[in-house]
Amino acid sequence: MSVEQLIPVVITGPSGAGKGTLIDRLKKEFEGSFGFCVSHTTRKPREGEVDGVHYYFTDKASIEKEIAEDKFVESANVHGNYYGTSKKALQNVLDKGKICILDIDVQGCESVKKAKIPAKFIFISPPSYEELEKRLRGRGTESEESLQKRLTNARTEMGYLDKPGFFDIVIVNDNLEDSYTKLRDIILPYIHFQKSLVRSE
Numbered sequence: 360m361s362v363e364q365l366i367p368v369v370i371t372g373p374s375g376a377g378k379g380t381l382i383d384r385l386k387k388e389f390e391g392s393f394g395f396c397v398s399h400t401t402r403k404p405r406e407g408e409v410d411g412v413h414y415y416f417t418d419k420a421s422i423e424k425e426i427a428e429d430k431f432v433e434s435a436n437v438h439g440n441y442y443g444t445s446k447k448a449l450q451n452v453l454d455k456g457k458i459c460i461l462d463i464d465v466q467g468c469e470s471v472k473k474a475k476i477p478a479k480f481i482f483i484s485p486p487s488y489e490e491l492e493k494r495l496r497g498r499g500t501e502s503e504e505s506l507q508k509r510l511t512n513a514r515t516e517m518g519y520l521d522k523p524g525f526f527d528i529v530i531v532n533d534n535l536e537d538s539y540t541k542l543r544d545i546i547l548p549y550i551h552f553q554k555s556l557v558r559s560e
């Protein structure tokens with residue numbers, strides 16, 4: 360596969376499917392190639408999360424104003440909280456000659472497609488709903504209410520798998536090592552392209 364421009368790699372899938380886990384591994388292995396596009400959110404920081412690194416933590420009034428001003432590539436109200444990617448955050452990454460990973464939900468994918476931003480769309484699927492629930496419970500980050508919302512939303516998100524051509528690739532995250540190998544193989548051509556940019560500077 361030949362890659363000719365830096366485009367965002369969009370990673371989506373139900374909450375608890377393992378997106379964050381896989382992205383963290385990519386980030387560790389190819390540290391210099393990625394500029395992580397920092398999303399905005401109105402949810403409260405989890406322990407260890409740093410403002411401006413994991414998310415820009417903001418409030419409802421501020422983000423609603425900026426969305427209305429068309430300053431976001433995508434935004435969605437998920438589980439009662441806003442999440443969004445600002446155009447500035449995306450541009451910051453591209454300006455640095457880095458590959459940008461967008462960890463967003465399926466509605467976010469719709470927005471990126473609507474905005475006609477060229478991107479690679481990767482869906483991370485849990486092997487089953489039972490396993491998804493087990494992972495979410497095992498992570499221990501959600502209240503029972505938030506967990507139930509995530510499981511309900513997972514049904515809608517999995518429904519997008521029926522849309523022909525909506526995603527470029529679907530990875531069923533059963534065995535983590537196998538999933539990581541698949542994801543890595545998909546992303547390697549982008550990494551080679553990114554490295555060639557650095558060499559030609």
Ligand SMILES: Nc1ncnc2c1ncn2[C@@H]1O[C@H](COP(=O)(O)OP(=O)(O)OP(=O)(O)O)[C@@H](O)[C@H]1O
Binds near residue numbers: 375376377380381498
């Ligand atoms: N292949 C796997 N097998 C078993 N457990 C896994 C696997 N992948 C991820 N997990 C675990 O499942 C839980 C959910 O994973 P993770 O937090 O990466 O999901 P996520 O898709 O990023 O969720 P969110 O969208 O809520 O941030 C974590 O505790 C993680 O360690």
